[in-house]
Amino acid sequence: MTQPVVRRRHVFFVSGFDPKGASYYHRLYAEGAGRQGKTSGYACDVGRRERTEDPDVQRWCAKWRGDISDPIEPVETTIEFLAWDDLVRAHWPRGVAAVAWGAVLAYVAAGSCGLGLLRVWRQSRRTLIALAYPALLWVLALIVGILLGQLVAQLTFRVGLASDWAPGKTGALAWGLAALVCAGAWWGALRIERKLHTSWLLRIYRFVDLWARGQLPELEKRLDAMASRVYECLRRKDADEVLLVGYSVGSMLAASIMARVVKKCEGDASAACRLSFLTLGQCIPLLGLMPRAHRFRGELAVLAAAADLCWVDYSSPTDWGSFALVDPLEICRVGPAGRRPVMPTMRSPRFHTLFDAEEYTWLRKNKRHLHLQYLMASPKVGEYDYFLMTAGPWHLCRSLSRGSTH
Incomplete structure (x- = not known):
């Protein structure tokens, strides 16, 4: 069905596993909308951030308008930030031992995925490598430290014997130097970790493992509240489109929210036709493939059966931190047996078309910035325009056929 032009939109945004809250993402949106508008030839004015009656929700407004020659009327969008950064901080272990032990438990759980890991290897090898490299980094540092330490100790013993050093002093010196070499190897690994942010990934793995095990009741309560808020917005019928956006790890939460909203919308066709779902840098299979994530896979099955849902x-x-172009429903084996789900529509933002060669080379080297680029402006006009999708005049699925034009 062809969707009419949007005049009023309500966006619900779910951030990633990030202790930063609404103020950071509001600033990111406001700055990006201004820059992208200048590049793309439209204006997108973002208002101040406001608190709502719900302490876990803050919102701001965006007003989009085309240039003078554009006959399309202005669009008003309300963007609500569905906060869960407090839960992230509550599950953000700070000690090295706590992070390491949590990572061990998460890797053990992930290792039991069996054929699921094989499917990831076949469809997204880069992602599997990215998931494994925090463990590989520290295991490699341990092996290198031990081997170099042994080598230094043996050389010291040989020098001591050739020089007639006292055995006690030789042994103390040998093992002391070996310990320093091991410490040096770990110090080098720590420097690499600070650049690659592997501890952040390890915290995510542990959080996802707890979620799969059903050990985050506070999260489930928050997801219920978020779903109820989205559904109440649909029932008010004061928006032409209600768009749920899930970014990074937030795509998992958004998928769970959307499944609950879809269930609430059963029998209400007018609400369902105004509902759209946008995921960015999604990593849904990270949870969906966990052996104990039965409830989450059930929610994915609900989405697989929602044939009229616009999910892009x-x-x-x-972006090695996402399952790029990997259908989360297919790889998690959910949906009707023998019938492949018809959505989501998997697209690449084609970042290389949005930047000059030099800028794009820098972007590829800065993986953390690259992962955030979904929410930011670009210096060139292309198919991907986050601000046009979330504040512009077209319904999400209709915007795909129009590219970035307006």
């Missing part, structure tokens, strides 16, 4: 995913193959 933008994830870049250069």
